[in-house]
Amino acid sequence: MKRLMILLxxxxxxxFVFFTxxxxxxxxxxxxxxxVEAGFMxxxxxHGITNEQAADLSLDDVLELEGIDAIWVRKFNFFQYREGQKVRVWVDGGxxxxFPAQAKGDYIEVIRD
Structure with missing residues (x-):
């Protein structure tokens, strides 16, 4: 029983270390x-929209906008990223x-205003 508790x-x-x-x-x-959209993966x-727009936009709306930058970031999301959050994104690799661009996320920082 003691070994099980230590292993657990x-x-x-x-x-905890993996996620923090x-x-x-x-x-x-x-x-x-x-x-604008947050999924599990x-x-x-x-970039180029307001906080109010982020809450209401869908992927189809994003595709119709001009003068913006958009990227699908592949990064495991264990409920830390939500729609409407302002973030900075670092990508890993190519x-x-x-449009939207696609890349593997290296790090995502949530900006708290």
């Missing part, structure tokens, strides 16, 4: 904007040039 405690600590020990990279973020971040 170690597993809980490993999960994440430092922002030294380089500049790729984009700063609002999360990806988030749609749009960026697929489409």
């Amino acid at each position: 405690g170690a597993a809980i600590m490993a999960v 020990w994440n430092e922002p990279p030294e380089r500049e973020p790729y984009i700063e904007g609002y999360i 990806r988030q749609l971040v749009v 960026i697929e040039e489409s």
Whole structure:
């Protein structure tokens, strides 16, 4: 029983470290904007819109807007990122040039105003 408790405690600590020990990279973020859609494995971040627009926009609306930047960020989302949040995003590796662009997220920082 004691071994089981130690193993369970170690597993809980490993999960905690995995989800909280994440430092922002030294380089500049790729984009700063609002999360328009937030899923379990990806988030749609749009630069060039207001907080009010972020709450009401859908993907179809984003595709029709001009003068904005948008990117699908592939990053595991364990309920820390929500629609309407302002974020800075650092990407890892290449960026697929489409609209919206697509990339693997390295780090996402929530901006609290």
